[in-house]
Amino acid sequence: MCLIVAMRLQIDLDDDLVERLDKRVGRRHRSTFIGEALRRALDDEQRWEDIEAGLGALSESTHDWDDDPAGWVRAQRRSDPARVG
Secondary structure (H helix, E strand, O other), X not given: OOOOOOOOOOOOOOHHHHHHHHHHHOHHHHXXXXXXXXXXXXXXXXXXXXXXXXXXXXXXXXXXXXXXXXXXXXXHHHOOOXXXX
């Protein structure tokens, strides 16, 4: 059995933002909508951090694909026996 614990927070939002939120989801669904939006935003932030952390991980030269990137991609595709088509 999984127990979900919710924490109450107080946040301040502009009146026009709350009005738009209520029109979109209704007063009774504010928390759910805000929670889902926050979760997506945090996931996006994490993805960008991961992307930025990987910048520079590959050297600037001497890659297998440098001479013919399209040919390299075709060869990779052909080498996968699970690939259909």
